[in-house]
Amino acid sequence: MSRDQRADDPAVLQEALGSFVRAFGLHQPETTPCGQPISVSEAHALGELAQEGELRQVELTRRLRLQKSTVSRLVGQLSHRGWVERAPAPDDGRGVVLRLTASGRRAARNLAEARRERFSRLLDSIPAHERAGVLHALDVMVEALDEER
């Protein structure tokens, strides 16, 4: 089978993606692949907040692709750890604005460091000449997934 034929076969994509998902340990979402005592969703939330500075909760919900109820509880946990603060949104009486506390920023930095460690190892295992291609491919897939819906 030629390379182009393979590339047009959904089953091949499925197989490739399936293997990847399992290899990366995306079962057990309650432990981050980086070995940190924090759930995958919490880690994502922390990352988004660290990057954005401030975020409306509804926006976080959208980015995390979770239900609002789930995010509410998630934010509650982060707040309980003293990592995020909730403030009423200035322009919308219903909304909540989220912001990292100082300790939250510290946690985010630690997490980023651990992640860096983890992904450094992964990146090291990818042949140098493949790296750019892999990153590009991930972008392409995210775009495709966004477009699809």
Add this chain to the structure above:
Amino acid sequence: MSRDQRADDPAVLQEALGSFVRAFGLHQPETTPCGQPISVSEAHALGELAQEGELRQVELTRRLRLQKSTVSRLVGQLSHRGWVERAPAPDDGRGVVLRLTASGRRAARNLAEARRERFSRLLDSIPAHERAGVLHALDVMVEALDEER
């Protein structure tokens, strides 16, 4: 920042991978991304069995990268649905050999079809000239993940 520098930065890989994971809906492992009423792990198990014909339970555990207790229950569910049969291993008094029933093979076919549907759409959203690259990238990552441990 040049492309090669980006390619060597773990944070970039992290970001790309993170987005992808969320975009693909890898939260809620109890529903397969294909919209079938079956968990991701069950789907994987079904796929492995359909492909191999027969499989030792311990081997399935290895491939799914789960705990043996989890797999034991998983197999129990599949058996309860009438999709797999357990038989004592001929060469090892402890072992269990798994095999799909007729109805299990049918379920696997249906699942594969639904998956095909789903991935066809995804594939359609990926520009044709990117497809081979994406598939290759996934292979590369799985290899890297395997090597790493």
Add this chain to the structure above:
DNA sequence: GGACATGGTTCGACCGTACAACCAGAAGGT
């Protein structure tokens, strides 16, 4: 002002996973 949509919270339930304890069979040494 009334109907409907939107952002958040709380409650209840579901389900997949891990860990530990346990059992039975295999393997290897003395």
Add this chain to the structure above:
DNA sequence: ACCTTCTGGTTGTACGGTCGAACCATGTCC
């Protein structure tokens, strides 16, 4: 033969993330 250790499976227990529905408050549109 026997004892120890290892390995494949099962069961009990607990944890935790996610969802859906019900509910409230606020915003929006006619």
